[in-house]
Amino acid sequence: MDDRVILRVGTKVLSPFILLFALYVQFHGDYGPGGGFQAGVIFAAVFVLYALVFGLERAMEVMPAKVAYACGALGVALYLGVGYLSMFRGGEFLNYSYLFDPEHDPTHGQHYGIIGVELGVLVTVFGVMVALFYAFAGRRRIDT
Amino acid sequence: MTEAMVQIVDVVLLVLLAITGIAVIRTRNLFVAVMLAGIYSLVSAGLFVVMDAVDVAFTEAAVGAGISTVLLLCTLALVGYKESKPQHTPILPLFVVIVTGGALVYGTAEIPPFGEADNPAHQNVAAHYIHDSEDEIGHIPNVVTSVLASYRGYDTMGETAVIFTAMVGVLLLLSRGPLPKRVYHAGHWHKVKRGVTREDLIAEMEDEEVHDSTVVGGEDEDG
Amino acid sequence: MISFALFNYWAVIVLMMVGFYALISRDNLVKKLIGLNIFQTSVIMMYVSFGKISGGTAPILIESGGHGGDGHGVQVAGDAAHAMRDNAEILYSNPIPHVLMLTAIVVGVATLALGLSLVVRIKEAYGTIEEDEITRMDNAA
Known part of the structure; x- marks a missing residue:
C-alpha cells in the first residue's frame, strides 16, 4: 500500500470533485448535455475508483453493498412514484402537468416532474453500476 | 466548421x-x-x-x-x-458476414441520403418536439432531456426497470449473500456457527474427504 | 471526394460486420461479448446517422439568456427569443434517435454485465471459456 501514495492521495483529492461534477451533470441536464444516466455512472465511478485504489473491503465500508442494492430499487420506485402522483392528481400516468394545482402553470409541474424522474434514473443507475462492480470484483478466481 | x-x-x-x-x-x-x-x-x-x-x-x-x-x-x-488458437477455418463466418453486409449495403439504396433536412425521419414528431417543447414543457433548452423524461417518459421508465432487472440477474448469478444457517453434508445437516467464513466452511468440508459436488448432488436428489 | 450521400451508412455497416465476425468466428466467450459490444455501438451509430442533419447543430435550443426556470421574469425575453429563433431558422438535428440510443447504451452495459456473469459461471463450471471445448465436454458427458 505504501508505495502508492500518489494514487491514494490523488483519489482522495479527486473524489469530492467527481461527485460535484456528477451533481452538475445531473442538474445541468436541462440546459446542456447530461442527465440522470450520465450522472449516475459518474457517481458510481467514484466508488469504483475508491475500490480499485483502497480495496473492496474499505469501499464496502464507505458504500455498503446493501445500500447499492436498495438504491437500485429505490430509483425505480421514485420514478413510478412520480408517475402515480401525477395520476392521483387527476392526470394520466407520468403526465407531470397535473403535479400542481389546476390553476398553476402546467410547465411548472413538468419541470418538477422531470427533476423527479431524472433523480430516480440517477439513483437507479448509480445503485446498479456499483452493485455490478461489487458483484464482479467480490468474486474470487477459481483456477482449474 | x-x-x-x-x-x-x-x-x-x-x-x-x-x-x-x-x-x-x-x-x-x-x-x-x-x-x-x-x-x-x-x-x-x-x-x-x-x-x-x-x-x-x-x-x-x-x-x-x-x-x-x-x-x-x-x-x-x-x-x-x-x-x-481458432480451431476452424474462417471461411464460413467470412462468407456469412460478407453476404449479410452485402444485403445491408443493398438495402441502403432505399435509404434517403445522409444528412438531408427533408428526410422522412425528421418530418413527424421531431419538429414538434423542437418547436413546441418550450411552450409545453417549459424552459428546458436541452430537447433530449425533455423528450427523454417527459414526452417519452414511458420509454425511460422501461429502461430503468430493465437495468434494475439486469442487476437482479447478475446478483442471482454472481453475488454471495449471507451464509445459510445449516448445510447438508455427508448424509446429515450441520449447523453453521456464527463468524465462520465461506472459505472455512469449504475447507472443513474438503477435509472430510467428501467432494464438494457430491454434497450438491445429494441436495438435488432430496429436493 | 467520394459521394458522401451513403458513405456514412456503408462505413457503419462495415463496422457492424466487423463486430458480427468477431461474434460468430471466435470461440472465446469474452471475445464474443466484445464483438457484440462493437456490433451494438455500430447500430447506435447507424441510428445517430439517421438523426443527423447537415449544417444542423445539437438539439439544445439556442435562445433566451439566463437560467430562470420560473417563467414569469423572463417571459418577455423568452417571447423575443422565440421570434428570433423562428426568423433565424436554426437547424437542429433530430433529437429522437439520441433519446432512444442514450437509453440503449445504458441497457447495453447492463446486458453486457449479465453476459459476463454467465461467462464467469461457465468458467467455474467447465474450467474453460472456449466454446468448442465446452461443446466437446458436453458431448462427452
Missing part, C-alpha cells in the same frame, strides 16, 4: 474505428482486446459529437469506455486473459 471539415473528421474517425475493430479480432490477448474495445467506445463518442449527438457521446464515453471496460477487466481477472 464547414461541412467539408465535418466530413473529413467523420471519415477519419470511421477509419480509426474500422482499424480498432479489426485489431480486436486479430489479437489473441484478451487484455489487449478489452483495452481496444474501450478505445473503440471513446472514438465512437467522438464520432457522436461530430454527428451532433452530444448526450449520446457523453453516455458512450462514461458507460462504454468507463464502466464496460472496468466490468470486462473484472471478468478477465476471474477467467484469464488467453484466447486459444
Whole structure:
C-alpha cells in the first residue's frame, strides 16, 4: 500500500470533485448535455475508483453493498412514484402537468416532474453500476 | 466548421474505428482486446459529437469506455486473459458476414441520403418536439432531456426497470449473500456457527474427504 | 471526394460486420461479448446517422439568456427569443434517435454485465471459456 501514495492521495483529492461534477451533470441536464444516466455512472465511478485504489473491503465500508442494492430499487420506485402522483392528481400516468394545482402553470409541474424522474434514473443507475462492480470484483478466481 | 471539415473528421474517425475493430479480432490477448474495445467506445463518442449527438457521446464515453471496460477487466481477472488458437477455418463466418453486409449495403439504396433536412425521419414528431417543447414543457433548452423524461417518459421508465432487472440477474448469478444457517453434508445437516467464513466452511468440508459436488448432488436428489 | 450521400451508412455497416465476425468466428466467450459490444455501438451509430442533419447543430435550443426556470421574469425575453429563433431558422438535428440510443447504451452495459456473469459461471463450471471445448465436454458427458 505504501508505495502508492500518489494514487491514494490523488483519489482522495479527486473524489469530492467527481461527485460535484456528477451533481452538475445531473442538474445541468436541462440546459446542456447530461442527465440522470450520465450522472449516475459518474457517481458510481467514484466508488469504483475508491475500490480499485483502497480495496473492496474499505469501499464496502464507505458504500455498503446493501445500500447499492436498495438504491437500485429505490430509483425505480421514485420514478413510478412520480408517475402515480401525477395520476392521483387527476392526470394520466407520468403526465407531470397535473403535479400542481389546476390553476398553476402546467410547465411548472413538468419541470418538477422531470427533476423527479431524472433523480430516480440517477439513483437507479448509480445503485446498479456499483452493485455490478461489487458483484464482479467480490468474486474470487477459481483456477482449474 | 464547414461541412467539408465535418466530413473529413467523420471519415477519419470511421477509419480509426474500422482499424480498432479489426485489431480486436486479430489479437489473441484478451487484455489487449478489452483495452481496444474501450478505445473503440471513446472514438465512437467522438464520432457522436461530430454527428451532433452530444448526450449520446457523453453516455458512450462514461458507460462504454468507463464502466464496460472496468466490468470486462473484472471478468478477465476471474477467467484469464488467453484466447486459444481458432480451431476452424474462417471461411464460413467470412462468407456469412460478407453476404449479410452485402444485403445491408443493398438495402441502403432505399435509404434517403445522409444528412438531408427533408428526410422522412425528421418530418413527424421531431419538429414538434423542437418547436413546441418550450411552450409545453417549459424552459428546458436541452430537447433530449425533455423528450427523454417527459414526452417519452414511458420509454425511460422501461429502461430503468430493465437495468434494475439486469442487476437482479447478475446478483442471482454472481453475488454471495449471507451464509445459510445449516448445510447438508455427508448424509446429515450441520449447523453453521456464527463468524465462520465461506472459505472455512469449504475447507472443513474438503477435509472430510467428501467432494464438494457430491454434497450438491445429494441436495438435488432430496429436493 | 467520394459521394458522401451513403458513405456514412456503408462505413457503419462495415463496422457492424466487423463486430458480427468477431461474434460468430471466435470461440472465446469474452471475445464474443466484445464483438457484440462493437456490433451494438455500430447500430447506435447507424441510428445517430439517421438523426443527423447537415449544417444542423445539437438539439439544445439556442435562445433566451439566463437560467430562470420560473417563467414569469423572463417571459418577455423568452417571447423575443422565440421570434428570433423562428426568423433565424436554426437547424437542429433530430433529437429522437439520441433519446432512444442514450437509453440503449445504458441497457447495453447492463446486458453486457449479465453476459459476463454467465461467462464467469461457465468458467467455474467447465474450467474453460472456449466454446468448442465446452461443446466437446458436453458431448462427452
